[in-house]
Every structure is written in C-alpha cells, then in structure tokens.
Amino acid sequence: MTKTAEKVDTVTIRFAGDSGDGMQLTGTRFTSATAAIGNDLATLPDFPAEIRAPAGSLPGVSGFQLHFADHDILTPGDDPDVLVAMNPAALKANLGDLAPGATVILNADAFTSQNLKKARYAADPREDGSLEQVRVVEVPITTLTVGALEDVPDLNKKQKQRAKNMFALGLMSWMYSRPTAPTLEWLREKFASQPTVAEANIAAFEAGWNYGETTEVFDHRYEVAPAQLPSGRYRQITGNLALSYGLVAAADRAGLRLFLGGYPITPASDVLHELARHKSFGVQTFQAEDEIAGIGTALGASFAGQLGATVTSGPGIALKAETIGLAIAVELPLLVLNVQRGGPSTGLPTKTEQADLFQAVFGRNGEAPLPVIAAATPGDCFHTAIEGARLALRYRTPVIVLSDGYLANGAEPWRVPDVDDLPDLRDDAAFTTEPNGPDGEFLPFLRDEATLGRPWAVPGTPGLEHRIGGLEKAEGTGNISYDPDNHHRMTELRQAKVDRIADDIPPLEVDEGEGPGPRLLVLGWGSTYGPVAAAVRAARREGHAVAHAHLRHLNPFPANLGEVLARYDRVLVPEMNLGQLRTLLRARYLVDVQGYNRVRGLPFTTRELVEAIAAQLTDVDADR
Amino acid sequence: MTKTAEKVDTVTIRFAGDSGDGMQLTGTRFTSATAAIGNDLATLPDFPAEIRAPAGSLPGVSGFQLHFADHDILTPGDDPDVLVAMNPAALKANLGDLAPGATVILNADAFTSQNLKKARYAADPREDGSLEQVRVVEVPITTLTVGALEDVPDLNKKQKQRAKNMFALGLMSWMYSRPTAPTLEWLREKFASQPTVAEANIAAFEAGWNYGETTEVFDHRYEVAPAQLPSGRYRQITGNLALSYGLVAAADRAGLRLFLGGYPITPASDVLHELARHKSFGVQTFQAEDEIAGIGTALGASFAGQLGATVTSGPGIALKAETIGLAIAVELPLLVLNVQRGGPSTGLPTKTEQADLFQAVFGRNGEAPLPVIAAATPGDCFHTAIEGARLALRYRTPVIVLSDGYLANGAEPWRVPDVDDLPDLRDDAAFTTEPNGPDGEFLPFLRDEATLGRPWAVPGTPGLEHRIGGLEKAEGTGNISYDPDNHHRMTELRQAKVDRIADDIPPLEVDEGEGPGPRLLVLGWGSTYGPVAAAVRAARREGHAVAHAHLRHLNPFPANLGEVLARYDRVLVPEMNLGQLRTLLRARYLVDVQGYNRVRGLPFTTRELVEAIAAQLTDVDADR
Amino acid sequence: MSQTTELPTLTKKDLTSDQEVRWCPGCGDYAILSTVQSVVPELGGPREDLVFVSGIGCSSRFPYYMDTYGVHSIHGRAPAIASGISASRPDLKVFVMTGDGDALSIGGNHLIHALRRNVNLTIVMFNNQIYGLTKGQYSPTSELGKITKSTPAGSVDHPFNPVSVALGAEASFVARSIDNERAHLSEVLRRAAEHEGTAFVEVYQNCNIFNDGAFDAVRGNKEQQIRLEHGEPIRFGADGERGVALAGTGELTLVDVAAVGEDALLVHDAHREDPGLAFMLSRLAHTPTGPTPIGIFREVSRPVYGQALQAQIDDAIARRGPGDLAELITGRDSWEV
C-alpha cells in the first residue's frame, strides 16, 4: 500500500442503487468487514416495498447506511460522509440527506439520458450545478467491472455487469482500509457451487480495491481504529436475528420446546426464516394460512406444553387481537412479537415506526390486560425476548414484545452473553403434575399466591384432565360462570396479576450525567434508544444538564416510575408516533409530559433530538 | 272489579323462570301493556348464553325486570318489589336481589324434590326459614293453568303446561291493573294460524287475572298512574331497534341506500334481523362468512356509494380492526356499531359491559384515529346512529358507535321524533362528480378545507376513475408514496381531521341542579346514563350538591370538556369497566378523575352510585 | 396416541365430566355426545392423551362434557388451535368438535388448510344447517331460499356441500353420518379417529328449536339413504333394489338394479388415490332431499403434518447433533475484545 492513510474517528457511508443492484448485500458485507476490525457500528437499511421496481426509477432505489467509529456509537449516523450512487435515481433520492462537503461517488456509466429521464432529472445534475456543495468523484464502475472480468468465461455482458456492486465494495473497502480476507472468503463460500460467479465477484472486488490504490482520483485513504468496547466476545447482529436467538435461548433455559406459529409479513418474516433453520434445537415452525391461525397454533402448542410464540407486524397484531384475548382468558404463556412498521393499515411496510403501543396495551375487547415490553437496540432484542418468556411463563399470560423495522434490519456489534448467565426459567416453566384441590381434585384456576398465575397442566398428565375456554370462569374450578361477582373478581384478578409484575422488574434507572442536577428528563422506549442517548450525549457536550432514562417495560411500568417523573421540572418523550407513551404516562402519573413526535418512517437523527432537547431546556429556563 | 286498588308511584317487578318458560315474552308483554297505560318504564332482560339449559337448573334461569312509574324514571330498578319465580332455581338465583319485605310469588307446583335438587337446594327453602325476610305467596300456577285449559281440545298436558307464563302474566296484570285488551289482541294475532294455541294462552291469561280477582290470597291490587312525559307521540323501543331505525333514517336523510354487512353475534344480531326486514327502504343486508367479510363488504359498499355499516360486539370488533384501519387509510364513510358485552374473549355474551372503549379508540395498528360516540339510553341509540352517520359522511371516516347489552335489550318509552326534525345529511353525502385538480385531473386526496374530508367519487362517474389503498398515499394525488415527510404530514392530517370534529359537536352541558354550586361532578358515558342520573337525583334529594354531565362524544371530546372538568374540586366517572374513560380524561386533561368501577355484567344500581357519590363528597369535604 | 401396555379400561363414565349438559332437551347433540363417549374407549389409549377442541356454538360446548383435556376456543379457530396441539404433540389424540357455522362460515379457511396439511385431527362437524347458539340465522349449509331471522325473505345464497368442500381441499378422510343412527355413527367415528391425518366427518344433527326435522327425509329412511361401503357395489333402497351407476359421459345415475344388473353398479372405492369419484358421489344429494350417501367417501393414506415436522427435527438432530446454544449465538464471525 503506497497511499497514506488518514486516521478518522467516525465515518458514515451510504450505498445506494437500484433494488436489483445488490446494495443491501454490499452494505452488509462492508458491515461485516467493519465489525471484524472491531469498530463500533450501527446500520440503517432502507429499501422499497416492491421487490424490484423498474430499473432506474426513483421508487426502485434501495439504500444501506453504515456508521462506524473508534468509540462506542449509538446511531447509524445523521448524514453520510460518503454516498455511493450507482445511478441517477440513487443520487436524486439521497442527495438531500448530504451535508455540504460530503463525498459522492457516482457510477458515471449509469448517467445515460435514459436513466436521467427515469430518475425524472430534467438536466444532468453533474452539469447543472446541483452538485456544487458536494465533492463528486465519477467512476465508470460498470465499464471497469466488465473490463476486469474480460477473462472470466461463460458469462455474458449482463451477468458481468451484475458484479458492479462488488467493484463498489472493493473501492470503499480500500478507501476505509477494511480487511479483504473475510469478504473474499465469504464470496468463495457463497458461490461454492458456481465457481465462475465466485471468480467474477472476486475479480470485481479486487478491481475496485486496485482502482482506489492505483488511480489518482483518491490521494489518500482513511483508517478508523478499533473501538474500546467492554471486553468480551463480540459478533454483529440484527434485531430480527437477536429476537430469533432470544426465543431459542428462552426455550432452552426453560427446558421447553419452542413452537413458532407465524405468517410472513415485512419486516418480521426473517424471524420465521431464521427459526425454521434451527430444527436441531427442536424448534418447530408452522407457516400458517394467516395470522389468526399463526397465533392459534401457537396457543394450541402452549396448551400442549411448548413455549408458544407468534411473530408478525402491526396489521398482523390487529388480526390476532381476538386470540390474544382468548389467551388472556385462558391464562396460558404465549409470546406475541410485533416488529412494528409504518401504519395505519398496510402503511409503509419497509419503514420503521413505533405506533403500535396503543394497540399492544389496549387493542382488545373487554378488560384484557397483558404485559408489554420493548427492545432498545438490535442486540437487546435477544434479552427482551428472554424477558418476555420469563413473564409469560411465570405469570401464565400472553406477553407482547415490541421491536420495529429499524431494529429488525439494523445491525450492531453485540457482546455475546455467557449462556450460564442467562436467566434460568425452569421453575417458571414447571408443569403441574398433581391435583391441587382440597379434595384431591384439580382446580385449573387456583392461583399461585405470589404471582397469581394458574397451574399449567399439559395433556398427557393423568388425573389433571380439565377444560378451558373463553367464557368467564369461576375462580378456582374454572367452570363456566355467569355470576356477577365472580366476573368482577376475575376481572380484577387478571388486572392484579399483570400489575403485580411491577414488583418483579428492575426499577427504572436514570443516567443523570455529570455536573449539576438536570431539570429535564428525556425518557425513551424501544428503538429510539440510540438516537436519544446520542442526542443526550451531544447536548451534554454542549454544556446542557440532561437526565436520560429508557423504558423496557411499558405495561406495567417499573414501580419507581412515578417517583422518577416527579423529580424533574420537565419530561420529554421522543417517539416515532403522535405521543402514545406520553399518553400512557400522563394518564397514569398526571405529569405534563412533553413529546417530540415525528412519523417519517425513519429513525430520529441525533441533530433533531438535540434541537428538541434544547427547545425544552429553553422552556424550562423560561419557567424558572 | 271488587277489590280496592292502592295507588303507588313506582313498582319494580321481576319475572324469573326456566329459559324454556317464556319469561322474556312475559316480561315484554307486561311492558307493552305498561307502555300503553302511559307509565314511564325501563326494563332489564337477563338471560343465559345457552339457548335452553337443562330444565330446572340454575344456569338455565332467565329473568326479566321491569320498573314502571307515574313519573319519569331512569333505571330498571334496584331491587324488585315483586319476584315471580316459576321454579326453585329461579327463586334461588334471584332471592339475593330482593330487599326485605318484597313479595315473592312462587309457582308451588314446581317445588318438587327433583327441582329442588336441580336448583342445588339442600332443603325446601319454603320450610327452612330462608324466605323469612320476604312475603311469600304460593300459587299452584301449573295446576291452575292446566285446569283452566281443561276444555281446550287437541293439546296434551305438556302443551297446556307451557301456557303457565300467561297465567303469571294474567295474575300480574291484575295485580297492577294493566289493560288486558292489548295482550289479548296480541295473542290472537301471534297465533292466528294456531287457534287452539291462541285459545289456550288466552284462557291461561284470563285464569291468572281471575285468580287475583277472586281468591283471597291478594286483598288488594295496585295502580300506577300515567307519567307526565313531555307531550308527543310515544312508543316503546329497545336499543337494538332504535339503532336499526337510526340507520334507516340516516340513509334516508342522506339520500343514500343503506348496506349492512354483518355476522350474527350476541347481543348485536337483532340489528341484522331488523334491517333484513326493511327491504322496501332499499336496505341491503349481507350476512357475511365472518366479521372481517362483514366489514369488508360494508367498506366495498361505501366505496360504491352506499351508506356502509357493520354491526357486531366486542370480539367482532377485534376481528374488524385491520379493516377499520384500511377504512381510515382510504378515508371512506363507514359505520361500525359495537353492541358491547362482557369480556375479555367470549366473556359473558348475554351480559352488559362498557369495556370496549379502549379498543374503539386505540385498537388498531399505527396512528389510526377515528370518531367514537356512544348512546345513553335505548331510544338514544336512534339519534346516536344518525350522529354517527353525520360524522362518517361529513368527514369521510369510519366511526365507531357504542351501545351495549343493556341498551340493546332494555326498553323504554320513546318520543317518536318528527322526521323533518332529523338532520338533513344530503350535503354531507354528496358525491363528487367533477375533476377537482388544477389541470382538470381528479385528485382523490385533495381535502375539503373545512372538514379535511376528501372527495367521494363513486364508480360509474366518468372521468373520476382513481385507485385507493392501504399503502401511504401522497397528499392530493393519492398515489403510493414512501416519502418520509409526506407520511408525517398525512399522519397529522388524519389526526387533525378527527380532532376538528370537536368544533362541530355541541359543548358538554352540565346539570348543576338547584341550590349551592356543587363541588363534585359526576360524569358518565354510554348506558350508565340512567343509573347515574337517578343516583344524582337521589343524592340531591338527600341534600347533596352534585353536578351531572354525560358524554356522547368520546373521541374527540367536546371542546369545552377541559374547562368543565377544571370547574369542580372532584370528578367521579362511574363505568362498567376498570376505568377506561377515566384514563382518557386523565391523559388529556391531567385531572385526577376518580372512578367507580364494577364489572358485573349488570347495569349499576342507583343505590351503589348514591353511596359512591356520598363517599366522594365526604372526601371532598375532608379536603376542604 | 401413546402406547399403553395395559388393555384399555376406559368406560363411558370415565369420559363424562361433572358439568351439567346445557343443550336444549331433544337436541341431536345429546346423541352425538353419547356415541362419542362410547366410541372413544374402544380406541384404546389413556384418557389423559385425549384432547377435545372446539370453537363457539351449541355444538362447540362439547368439550365441557368430556372428562378429558379440552379447549372451548373462539369462533371458527378450533382447527388452528388443534393443529398447534397436534403438530407439537403427535402423541396426543386430538378431536375438533364444531358446527356448520363454526367450521364452514367463519372457520372455513382453517378447516380447508387443516385438511390440506393432513394434521392428525378428527374433525366432527355437527351440521344442523343453522346457527343454533345465536338463535337461528341461516348457515352456509342452509338450503337456498331458507327463511330465518336474518333472511325473512329467504336466503339468496347457494349452500356448500361440506363433503365436496372437504374433497376439494385435499382431505384424506371424508365421511358423513347422522346424529341418532348410533351404529353407523359409531363405526364412522371409530374409523375417523383411527385415521392418520385429518379426518372430516359431517354429522347431520337435528336442532329441534331452530331447524327441526331438517334431516327427517334421510334419517332412518332407507329409500333416501345410500350407504357407502368400501369394495361393495353401491346399492340402496328398502331392499337394495336401487343402485348407482356411471354413465359413459361421466355422470352418476340412479338405476334399478333389476333393470341393469348388479354388475353395472359402481363399486365404491374409498381408498382410491384420486378423489374424483368420491366427489361425484358427494354431489348425489346436494341437499338431503334426494337419496343421500352416508358413510366413508374417502379414506387414503398421506404423510401426516405433525409426523413430517417431527421427522425433520429428528433428522436435523441426527445429522448435526442437538443444538448448542452457546455455539448458535456466538455464530461464525465473532471476535474477542
């Protein structure tokens, strides 16, 4: 390597191209190489709901953003330092997100008049001054790729052109000094059965690398040192993968088999895909005819003694509402995972949002309480799934676990936990095997005094035959009961069972930072964790005193939450909805919680949250 | 008539017997006669979910309570003055509701040892002192009925016995000086094709009447004078009938055809049944394969230019949630009627509850706001349905209209409105027939500035061809849009459209009573209107100052609600749930609203609410 | 059902729960309950391995009356819930008790998918051609023109033929019987319960309150009953004097045996891979007013969903060994900090 390398502490890059250009793959591979170096990182894939919209069109643009650094970071970055645009549409769709001075690497070959038209460009943006604020590097990526593959046999020109994303990957890998070995190894493995394709991709990748190294377009490259993360074994993980592993781990720790009843839906389908691969863990996956059957089979499996789970997104939860109500009535453990997406209705299937909190807490007929928890980061999905299973098993209740599109597809380095440190759920999962009644009979609705959970007696257990159902049940016996006072009591008991969980979860911890006691608390939940934490850090760097807390348990709330809220002059809750947690907090604690609410299908930027925090601080000061 | 009649101002009677004994019919007929006299009245039918549980068993008991008076009344009465118990099970199931001194008329023939056993009586209650507190009148109703029918030909003993409810009706009609003509006429008409059966029922009815008149068991009868109701034409009406008529009226006033897509479910089915009878109004009813198809067909009909409506109960709403979300996204008028019943899950199908408010306001994925309104009394269901249609049509939105099991089956005298006084909905229902775009194109999502409603262009209109769907739409054109800012704007617009309704509904009126300014406001919604109003009256009679208000609009709230709440030291919201309106009020207005919450499947009694009011007043005084 | 070394010793009484039966007096459901309680002990296997799942409806109250494991679920969803039980626990014997509304109206999709998958379930559908529990609306099996509470002018929709629906949905076992024809019903239910995969049994059931006598034409009436027996020529009538033959055009015809000779009759073949003939037989009586076949229309063997799922798991474990959690979550591309 002849060119000098400049050390930088943090970089954000974005790959953008046609849906068919393989940008998601390119981004994922760059991420892997970055993880292998030991940078901290966060990613934001952003793709259209169509599989492959017409080549070159604006709706067809697919993007992948990666933020990596030599220190711990919390978000995929506000605006990219470098944009790789594989065609005019990709340029047009992404240019607005760039700060002045950013670098744009263009595939010059793609700037044909036809493609410009498809991108609805009236004039060539390279010539009309619209790129003045950024540094443009034009590279004839397609031509160079095809050229590099001249000697690869058995591939026509079109096939050769398809390797152009590897050229881009090679170039960027050179530019940011990423190791090449993992990528080459991965290519060889992926295309083991198609050696020509492997060869072509490798040649393109190397051509890209060499282009950076040899041409004079780039005078230096960059280096980002490994981040100083807490010691341990790390891996890269997305939220959907972590959720899947969390379920497998929970079943393992409970000594149960996992049964997933699901129906494909973006952005949740990958959990079904992933779990389908782990049959050696005894995991059963059932692709049902619809969401109702998905949860129906899962509830049946729970009754039969498995860890029943179902995974979906918002519209699927709407369909499952009636069966969730049944699960509440029959008081069986059940995990209901919602990977939220933009709504209402079909909404924005591939975009993120956190507007299903109301639905989770309230979306059923009758008084139908259940625990609701949410994951904060991709890796946290693992632990949240286990916590969901713990509550479901201990309290014999369905639990809703919330993730979202950003967590689902976003990646971060994740410290792999020691399996022995994971909670032991065997006691919570214990089946009842003996009659519990005073006269030797079995009373399926005689509750545990501590948890108010009822016995779990599974078919195959002699002497405990019993019937459950959705009609109101008499306390103890579980027989159908229309008695008014019994109904009131059962309604209160079901509520009390859920309320009681507040004492079985950790109190909310607040990070007050250093310096003077802050008067503003920023309280987040779910996937806003990263942006909120980053914004709080940034605000503190600017000299503001800000407290920060993050809720994992949305129903019930931690026992100390009211006391925490009362401590601050002002509470700000940023949410990717119109104020759902805020509403719950106001109702419960009568605190005039403020909201910062944007529903744009994208995670918050650090910048907008810093501004929102500053605005609140100005207000608080004015109130003084 | 030889016996003297005592004038009383108010009476509550309850008929109770086996599901097969015809108690609902008996009660309904007594009610009709009572209405014909001009008493004010309120009824409470209470029957099991089974069609006909085993004869004589406790779960099989069916009851019908009627409160009537010479002044305006608001509830079906707390505890009956007279209980007619057709068998031991009916006695056992109802005895606990009687105040000391009440009269119990027993069918002595039914007190066989077998029936006592079926009712799980260890000893004959007539002999073991358990009836000490009440005045018992034993009448061998079955024997007397069969005796009276001796001469009726072609009926066997069993068939004759089935007329015993008419004997009971005759006896009670005598006791309370009801007119006999309407009942006799009704029997002749009902059994026009079975003259023997008509004869038998008439003979039994007259035997009952004569038994009261001639035997010495009763030394006098009672008279209840007509009530002084506001002048007008009156009829008796149940909530489900009023809801049905309201829909027909709304369509008529809008110049549209009514299309009801439904699926039978207790206690909502009668709306489907009733509407199916009104084909001469052009009403189309579609009994769908399930609730999802029920609302799907209704939404399709709305798109096609009808007044689309769907009717169901809580579990059905759960199933419709996804389609309601679609209706919100496509912004079409649609009426979604929920006749609430006990929950969660299948719950208590034949009992009343108001625990679906959360589901109505929040039970969908994404930010999915819609108007929610609730009826207060059986007759009010009529006007509430029309108000629902007005909002749906004017704002181009689905509207949830809440009723409940008590309103559905309960009856009251209802002043029949003048058709010309009903709102004229033709402007709100007007179809768009011309392009609205600047270039002569049609923009299906260009909103009306006043209402934010969008144009309703129905198929068959040339030049306005357009596509709608559940994906996010670009403002104006309605084309699919994944643009982040457009999504935020559309989310806010959908919310703003619903919020705006607050300015289009009457401000909340408060009844402060006379005397000193009250410090306590009792605020109700839905079917608690009667009991709450009665309790407030009673509390005032006891010298308490209490304000009373009732909410018809639950989302959005009337514009002055915050100001109203702020006026009082204390606000009490009694609800047949665990505090759903209370939660909404607290979240919105940060007022420490108190609740009185019972979930017993039955309407509140006046007594318990008077106590709840008194307890609040004590608290307020302590705070002074 | 798990193997027991002891002979089965269950009695009808063992299967009777302590719950009061809450059907109307005279309802056909009683006869079906009694027959099921008699047949199930004959299957062998312990009581604790029995699970009865239902939806909502009069018929769906069934599980409460069986002293076995049971789920009275929600309207239409029993096949889905039962599929979860059966697929995850192939050792259990799972029954679905359902009504014509529950199974064919709201639950139609779960029913046909269970049949397609061939989950190990015995589905018994009580067809009374009416919605009983909601007090008498027409159902998807009610005859055209049916006057009910929801169709005062008569229904305008053509009904399903449940046997045709099941056959169109790839069912491996399809049969029909009648509530109070005890011997026939017993035999059909026994065969259905012994079938591996999804067995679908339509039982004509009288609802004496809302649709009394709907099946009187067929019930006990030999003229109107075509009893299907595998391997036998299809004959019916008081003395078997009539029969079913196949025309060259591919239509079934009802013939006089004396006129055409027994050899001209179609021989019933329930085990045939191709469901075509079973389907044709199902069309013989669209409503139970013409001669109506009862008995087993189809009984073929096909891989069973739960077993196939379990086989994939066993195979994965055999090839890779049981999963190692630490290995899984660590993955292949981890690094040490």
Next chain:
Amino acid sequence: MSQTTELPTLTKKDLTSDQEVRWCPGCGDYAILSTVQSVVPELGGPREDLVFVSGIGCSSRFPYYMDTYGVHSIHGRAPAIASGISASRPDLKVFVMTGDGDALSIGGNHLIHALRRNVNLTIVMFNNQIYGLTKGQYSPTSELGKITKSTPAGSVDHPFNPVSVALGAEASFVARSIDNERAHLSEVLRRAAEHEGTAFVEVYQNCNIFNDGAFDAVRGNKEQQIRLEHGEPIRFGADGERGVALAGTGELTLVDVAAVGEDALLVHDAHREDPGLAFMLSRLAHTPTGPTPIGIFREVSRPVYGQALQAQIDDAIARRGPGDLAELITGRDSWEV
C-alpha cells in the same frame, strides 16, 4: 355493466394509468396486465363502470396500473370488499386480481364464500406458487418438499389444487390459463368477464425472482397441455395424438387416440350442472408436471347474488311501496301524550 348506446370505443391506452409499473423485469405479471388491458375494451361498456379490487402481493398491485376505479385493499380480503361493491351495485363490472397467497392462504375463506354465493365477480388468481412480495416463502400451491426461506428443509404440507378448491366450493365458472399464452388467456378472460356470477380463473404466472420456471413444463408445451374445449373430445399432444378417456371404474385415463379411437374419448362438457367431471379433470395434473388441462373447466348458469338481493328489494317495494320513514319509526303500538 350499464348499457351504452354507443359502440365501445375504449382502447388499451385508455385503461393504462399513469403509474410506473413496479414489478421486476421479466415478471409474468406484465403479460397478464397487457392481456387484461386488451381484453377489457372488447367487453364493451364504459371505463367508469370498471372496478379492479385486489389484496396484497405483487399481483395485487394490479389495480394501480389500470385507469379505472380500483381498490388495493388488505391481504386476503379482496373478495369480501368486491362482494360489497358488486352486491350493492349490480351495474358495475368488478374484477378481483389476487395471488395464490392472497386468495388461497389468508383469503381462502372469502374466496370460497364468494364462489358459493355466486356474486358477480371476475376473480383472476395469479398463481406463481410462491409469496413474491414478502420475498419468497412457500405458498399453499407450492409443491410438497418445496425449499424456500421459511422451509429450508422442504415444506411438509400438501398443496391445494386451485381448480379443485373452486369446484368444491360450488363455483359456477372455473378456468385456468397461462400468463404469456396470450390468445388462450384472452379468450379465457373474456369468457370469465362475460360470465354472470363468480368466475374464477387461475393463471399460471412466472415469478422469475423467487420461483423461476415453475410452469416451464406446461407453458407452450403441447405434450403437457390438455386444452379443454366445450363439446370437443379431449385430445392433446403435439398432433392431438393423445386423449382423455373415462374408465368404467370412474377414473380418467390418458390414452393413445390411435389405439382406442376418437369415440372412446371423453367429450368435454363445461356446461354440465354436475361439477363431477370438471373436478375429475382438475385432478389430472396435481402439479404442472403431468399433462395439465387448461381452459374452461366449468361454465354454468346460477342465480347471481347481487341480482337476487336486488330482486327481493324490488319485490318488497312492488308489494308494499317504498318505505315510509315516519311510519316505520312510529310503529303500530304508539300512543299520544
């Protein structure tokens, strides 16, 4: 469709909306779109009377590309929504465009009920034997053992045969065609659109991204295509040298015409009341690997739901006069205060 006095003057262009078509290059959906846009003008009737309704899936994007009224609804519910449109507005021509997942997985129940009711709908199901939009999971029509993202070890559930399902559900019109066989598809779609009642058309559609070549064996391959023509003996093969005959046992057999003679062949009768033979034909190719019938399996006339509903209304009005609101709400038992 309302009567117009003018001759239809619609062109393909009139039906093409201004929306960019967002299917993958090479997707079979393009050919279907183009054919529909060509066929619909032939039906006559104005554009504003056309409504295209769909669910969710790649195929369900169809309505956006038609310059007609359209609803892109939610997954599986198109037949219900379209039923509401058609039943309330018999003057409209309503199409349902759907996929194998949309129509047969989540939407199976609405589909079979629409067929049973015979609502006036033309249902076109794009069968690519895969879930396209969600990126390639197996569907209810995928062949057993299918390896997909959600079934890495192969699917264990037996697929539906859509034609059999439709026939089992009382469909009055059932047909099958192929995305790029333009002439055949045009004819089938035209007949379907002209049918009064629910017409169900299965179209084999190539998803070149997730299930490429699924129908290559049948497409354009005369050896594997049995073209059904009403009233014609059923022949196929490059020169019609093979045919379909019915055995006395009631099974269809594939025969050499030369060996058995043309008279031995079955004559296709799509108009026959009894769907039995159509059903048998539907079984001929369970998956498109054996010779597979395409064309119209069944085309019979039955009362149409929306028309029957309207007739009841007309009848009520004729008998009682149009409803009088004041009279209705006053009722018969009112009194004056």
